[in-house]
Amino acid sequence: xxxxxxxxxxxxxxxxxxxxxxxxxxxxxxxxxxxxxxxxxxxxxxxxxxxxxxxxxxxxxxxxxxxxxxxxxxxxxxxxxxxxxxxxxxxxxxxxxxxxxxxxxxxxxxxxxxxxxxxxxxxxxxxxxxxxxxxxxxxxxxxxxxxxxxxxxxxxxxxxxxxxxxxxxxxxxxxxxxxxxxxxxxxxxxxxxxxxxxxxxxxxxxxxxxxxxxxxxxxxxxxxxxxxxxxxxxxxxxxxxxxxxxxxxxxxxxxxxxxxxxxxxxxxxxxxxx
Ligand code: NAD
Numbered sequence: 001x002x003x004x005x006x007x008x009x010x011x012x013x014x015x016x017x018x019x020x021x022x023x024x025x026x027x028x029x030x031x032x033x034x035x036x037x038x039x040x041x042x043x044x045x046x047x048x049x050x051x052x053x054x055x056x057x058x059x060x061x062x063x064x065x066x067x068x069x070x071x072x073x074x075x076x077x078x079x080x081x082x083x084x085x086x087x088x089x090x091x092x093x094x095x096x097x098x099x100x101x102x103x104x105x106x107x108x109x110x111x112x113x114x115x116x117x118x119x120x121x122x123x124x125x126x127x128x129x130x131x132x133x134x135x136x137x138x139x140x141x142x143x144x145x146x147x148x149x150x151x152x153x154x155x156x157x158x159x160x161x162x163x164x165x166x167x168x169x170x171x172x173x174x175x176x177x178x179x180x181x182x183x184x185x186x187x188x189x190x191x192x193x194x195x196x197x198x199x200x201x202x203x204x205x206x207x208x209x210x211x212x213x214x215x216x217x218x219x220x221x222x223x224x225x226x227x228x229x230x231x232x233x234x235x236x237x238x239x240x241x242x243x244x245x246x247x248x249x250x251x252x253x254x255x256x257x258x259x260x261x262x263x264x265x266x267x268x269x270x271x272x273x274x
Contacts, residue, residue: 009090010036012037012091014038014091014250015089016031016093018097020042021207028062040063040065041067041078043068045065063085069132088140091147091148092138093149093150093152094174095152097126097207098126098208100118103166122166123169142185145190153261155201158175178197182196186258194254194257198245198262198263201266202236203236212224232268249262
């Protein structure tokens, strides 16, 4: 086996759902640096356009597609547009996801009072919002006999985090589904379709800022500090620190890695707290 160019993704077409978000826009920049052509897919079209424009400035071929990952027809239309423009899709990163205050317990909001709508919103975005793009882009990968999918799970999938009632089980479902889909794609379609996930530790982004940072003082909340205290590396992650693992999973270096959920967490998942 030759080792040169293992991380080279030149010419490969990657779709990133939630591509306008903090983590996936950073992954997009990292993947572009390895030569990939990028489709920034997000419900926030203006945000996706801004990310794509930034990538184009660095001579990356990039397009923005406005799309709701919970709408299968919309996803099919997006897939048609991308396949027509680029000739195919080599990899999919399912980054659309998140949590919201209305589905999180607090002093003001007891578990018993959480609304079904808020709980459903979190379940659907994280779980269904991962499964539907896998159906649409996975069908294309099955037809072409190759492809790679990386889902975004969370530390919350390994052991539930306090307060995040719906987010923890929804991310556990993402990890479980990643394993299921890995087996299914290999056995039913092609061993050249690999499916994995990453389980990031803690990174301050739009969907969790209210939990980690005090809006008034800008200091870490008690919860933010507790997370740092339970992270052996004693800090939060920088979104750029996810890029290496994602590039590795998509590259030929990970050609025998399949159905894995890789933690990128500064040691959080290894630490018992004692
Ligand atoms: P973010 O809020 O910055 O990005 C999420 C993106 O998803 C946004 O651009 C949003 O517009 C998009 N989105 C929301 N609903 C959508 C829909 N229906 N269709 C299409 N796009 C939609 O959050 P982030 O922290 O960058 O999150 C990226 C992923 O990483 C999420 O799945 C999140 O749960 C996961 N994650 C984040 C952390 C963290 O510490 N930030 C840790 C573990 C896992």
